[in-house]
Amino acid sequence: MSKVAAKAFITALAEANPNAESELIFHNNFELLVSVVLSAQATDKSVNKATEPLFKVAPGPKEMAELGEDGIAHFIKTIGLWRAKARNVALLSNQLLQKHNGEVPSDRTSLEALPGVGRKTANVVMNVAFGADTMAVDTHIFRIGNRTGLAPGKTTLQVEEGLISQIPKAMLRPAHHWLILHGRYVCKARSPECSKCNATQWCLYPEKNLPEKELHTKRSLS
Ligand code: SF4
Missing domain, CATH: 1.10.340.30 (Hypothetical protein; domain 2)
Structure with a gap:
């Protein structure tokens, strides 16, 4: 994915979850x-x-x-x-x-x-x-980086480095939360809900346009 497309992809995720933050509850x-x-x-x-x-x-x-x-x-x-x-x-x-x-x-x-x-x-x-510009790669972010072409990599470190180089610096810090929420609720592991995704236009996942039912069937057969 080009850097221009990567910025558009992340911007679309930001628009879907403008106030994204950690779902963990802590006070210090x-x-x-x-x-x-x-x-x-x-x-x-x-x-x-x-x-x-x-x-x-x-x-x-x-x-x-x-x-x-x-x-x-x-x-x-x-x-x-x-x-x-x-x-x-x-x-x-x-x-x-x-x-x-x-x-x-x-x-x-x-x-x-x-x-x-x-x-x-x-x-x-x-x-x-x-407030550091770090990118923590969990299972959701690793999957999204590879599936969408945003930052492909065989290891979490490769995906982390790819995301840091692809995402504009000013967006890097909140991008961690946007990507996690996208992976949890839309670009799910077994059945990505591409029809609900507002980043489809920039996603390079070859199966993204399949109707969800067909996509699910295809994945369960593979
Ligand atoms: S189009 Fe589908 S595969 Fe691509 S990012 Fe959106 S939900 Fe994920």
């Missing part, structure tokens, strides 16, 4: 970080359900460290991978207290040094908490 940078760590392979809805009571008890790293791994586990057992996530949240809370004065750091190196924090989580925190 620490809660954002914990929510993103918990959201790996889990829905935002399930994370919000677990964190509402958790953050009442532990809104900061001190309280979370005091709660400890077992205490955290008690709140997050409904979320996939809860054992490892409880351990990581306890460890990262301690690390924030010991190395960062209880604050969430803003730089990639420090963020990725925290237990349970990889490149994607660091990108989300840098983008949402600190």
